Amino acid sequence: MKIDLEARSQEKFGRPLAELDDTTICTMLEDIVREHAATMPLNEGKRRLYYLSAEFLIGRLLTNNLIELGVYDDVKAQLAAAGHDLGAVEEREVEPSLGNGGLGRLAACFLDSIATLGLPGDGVGLNYHYGLFHQRFVDLQQAAEPDGWLDRQDWLVKDEKAYTVEFGGFTVKSRLYDIDVLGYGRTTKNRLRLFDLESVDDSLVPVNSIDFDKGELAKNLTLFLYPDDSDDAGRLLRVYQEYFMVSNAAQLILDEAVERGSNLHDLPDYAVVQINDTHPSMVIPELVRLLVDVHGFEFDEAVSVVRRMVAYTNHTILAEALEKWPLESLKTVAPRIAEIVVKLDELERAENGSNDAVAIVRDGVVHMAHMAIHYGFSINGVAALHTKILEDTELHPFYELYPEKFSNKTNGITFRRWIMDANPALSGVLDDVLGTDWRTSCDLSGLLAFKDDDAVLARLDDAKSEAKAGMREFLWETQGVRIPEDAIIDVQVKRIHEYKRQQMLALYIIWKYLDIKNGNIPARPLTIIFGGKAAPAYTIAQDIIHLILLLSRWIAADPVVSPHLQVVMIENYNVSAAERVIPAADISEQISLASKEASGTSNMKFMLNGAVTLCTLDGANVEIADLVGDENIYTFGTSSKEVERLYAEHAYDAHAHYLRPGVKLLVDFIANPAFLALGNAERLHRLHDDMAWKDWFMALLDIEEYIQKKEQVLADYENRDAWRKKSLVNIAKAGAFSSDRTIRQYNEDIWHL
Ligand code: Z2T
Structure with a gap:
């Protein structure tokens, strides 16, 4: 396919490409791709x-389609020659x-x-x-x-x-x-x-x-x-x-x-x-x-x-x-x-x-x-x-x-969107190290040979930094939040649901907040990013969003804690936001109650982009753990067998778990007087009581082990060399999760x- 943007601009608008605005260029590119696609024949075969x-x-669809047609770099260059940035044009698409x-x-x-x-x-x-x-x-x-x-x-x-x-x-x-x-x-x-x-x-x-x-x-x-x-x-x-x-x-x-x-x-x-x-x-x-x-x-x-x-x-x-x-x-x-x-x-x-x-x-x-x-x-x-x-x-x-x-x-997940499109920096490193075959084979295992290669590890690290810079810009422009440059990026993005246990990560945040208040200053800042919608009729999920937003505001306003801990909840999390956030993540949170998450697919996207997974043995996490091996993943929590037994025998006693001293402190913080004054008291009481008495998805069963594991992850992150290797192994093993397979x-x- 040949594209001449200058000629098209003259023909359609009677003006040089340089004078068009980003929205017009976006529509023009969409038209070009759509018109070309209209001429392409359908895949044939007797059985459809x-x-x-x-x-x-x-x-x-624009970036994706330009990549599929093999014209992305050409279009980018033509736009650049006329003083335009394809990245900015892409942002105009709805x-x-x-x-x-x-x-x-x-x-x-x-x-x-x-x-x-x-x-x-x-x-x-x-x-x-x-x-x-x-x-x-x-x-x-x-x-x-x-x-x-x-x-x-x-x-x-x-x-x-x-x-x-x-x-x-x-x-x-x-x-x-x-x-x-x-x-x-x-x-x-x-x-x-x-x-x-x-x-x-x-x-x-x-x-x-x-x-x-x-x-x-x-x-x-x-x-x-x-x-x-x-x-x-x-x-x-x-x-x-x-x-x-x-x-x-x-x-x-x-x-x-x-x-x-x-x-x-x-x-x-x-x-x-x-x-x-x-x-x-x-x-x-x-x-x-x-x-x-x-x-x-x-x-x-x-x-x-x-x-x-x-x-x-x-x-x-x-x-x-x-x-x-x-x-x-x-x-x-x-x-x-x-x-x-x-x-x-x-x-x-x-x-x-x-x-x-x-x-x-x-x-x-x-x-x-x-x-x-x-x-x-x-x-x-x-x-x-x-x-x-x-x-x-x-x-x-x-x-x-x-x-x-x-x-x-x-x-599985498509590598076209989740690495070529979302993470050009990492894609470029893979091209240089492995050649471009991975783009069709989705086989990244060749990377394992470079596990001890400092130059390759450094290049992967640079790609992560570039993705983080892109995400920081995105979060600044769309959410008005600034992220510290050296922060560890810890992400849980998915629908808000009790079984996915965003509330358990919220309890960790409370624990960490109190720990910093007690004088335990972390080695570097930690930014915890949430994103996800809750069904409007799902009351407890709405309550969980409220708690996260309240924690975010509360911590940002605390001069002692805010330099070390930040909570961000992305508004209107969608595919476009995922493409910015997932490549930038260091830690992938996959903490559903074992047996409840059928598979998960963001777990695969994070792994492909070099994040290390912190997870329960649920859904496809089990297969990720088998592939990468114990030293390249962090697993915790009650097994799916045990969870099934607890349900079958009605043997989970939420209140007994709540009454454990360390746990009660965290849960009660949800309904502390300052929160009740600043937030919505009805929501906070309801969430507190639900966790203290019902906790249907057993967050309190796993919370202590979760906190320990998370602290271990943060400590291990400081061993930069070992962490980079973990990240490399995760990328190298992600081929198994290509949706082509x-x-x-x-x-x-x-x-x-
Ligand atoms: C959904 O996204 C999923 C399951 C549903 O069950 C409904 C919706 Cl809208 C009716 C998710 C699973 O929760 C997730 O574990 C899985 O990875 C995904 O489907 C794709 O299989």
Whole structure:
């Protein structure tokens, strides 16, 4: 691809490139990439993958696409020659807001890898006009506002395909928008296909408020993404959204298969559907419905076709996240789907001897995961430990029925975005030391040979400093915070959730604050960075945000402690912020209660960027620990086995832990009189009492060992030589977590594209 920005500027604006502002240049570059992508052919193959997901957290696309097309350096040079900085131009792009967290970001990394491997596979989802809410901090609390990302974006292209979706009592028409998905060094592409309502009405959303008119579904269905990570509010509107998504997806799948020569009886030869958690699981009855009602199949044949083409990924064991809809709700939303679900339940009972433990419909409630396991041909977990827990405990009766359907697919991350794009300094060092092959192979193990090479260790250290400088600039410009140049950067960024235990890191901060007050001055400043949104309906998570913001202000105002300890909570943490913060981190906090974090993916991004992990043995942390070895990771905490036992036997006594002297001091600090006066007393009391009496995710069980480990990490950081080696080993071993590896495994074991 050849780009001549000067000529383009003259042609479009009649002015030299030097005179354009950053926003105009950004739009111009987006147009150039979009127009070029439009000419690229699709990846072909008889069987196509449809990756169905309610979320695709794709992040900004400009830099990524320029890198994929191999023109990044050229564009940068042309802009520089005209006095412009590509970095500043990149900042003008608005980030699409189409995901909550890990699940949505995983889908985005997967699209990148599917395209990079040249496999024929599209993402299918919804075009939420206001996406996930935009987070602001007001009075040390989270405020949720609509994110009007769609007004100012340039990537969506209208597709001529459109369908009709019939709900109980009304019918809507859909519209389809595509975003081209490019692969690294590829001349062919895939697409992200986002369905929207033809009759959607943006004006239903008030300025600065996410409380919109819930009444007219035909006008509001695609306005918002539900802000629930891992747990689910179970609201009816969500069922409407899900049915809208899968009905469109199923119609698209049949349409395209017929276009490519299928007679539908051979549909599994033309299409395979991966359902990203249960949110799209109604695609199963919807495909059956279309085959029976529209295409005249017998019910049994329709079921046998669908059974050979749908695969399901589970992303959590949290009970509250397993979608269960009242059958009555399904009857309201889509009566024919409710009918088919009941028939699927009867068929399953006839086949498996009516075992209530695995039933699809039980006591008037539809268990979506059960349906997906019975009528899908594959179910996978997202990390080895997670899959083992599914097989041995959570889904054990299903594992006994269908051991051959179960497999593990440990998550992965795309190296294009998470190192080439986010960390050019480190990428440059790797090019110099290893050659550029790593950019396609994602194999960084060659670095191990340089473990004792001072020059290489120093260059890696310089790259870390450069990333830190970038982050300091970002935090100054976007958050108005200054970070000391020599600070240790300790980061926990992810959705705010009790099981992820941000509250435990808050207790550490209290401990450290008191320790410094007692005269123990640290060797160098420590900056602890949080980022993440909390579902607006999740009260305790809001309370945790409040505590963090209060600690941040309290410590900043303390002249004795503030030179040594700083707490930063990034406002509106998103993919763009992650790209600035993760490369700069020294310590990666992965401290979920063991057994609760299915995998985690930021753990992989931090490792790839040379941070050392401080973690419990949960999710993919277990695999990271196995790879890097004991001396290159810090693990602590109660094991997942023991945690499962404590739950099973109701044997965890939060209050007994609270009463231990060292612990009580820390918890009581949350509700100390100065805090109550400065902050929101109701929130602080509630959080204090919750921790002292309930502590459902056992932060008090692990807090003492956590503090000890953290202090050891900080002490070890001072042995700069040893630390640099740890960092190098982490980078060198990160190849295992490339999403290219994950996608190859999905393809070899499940998709067979
Ligand atoms: C989500 O981000 C995850 C799980 C969910 O379960 C829902 C959402 Cl929105 C329904 C996360 C997991 O918590 C995380 O451990 C995992 O790494 C990620 O999905 C991708 O698998």
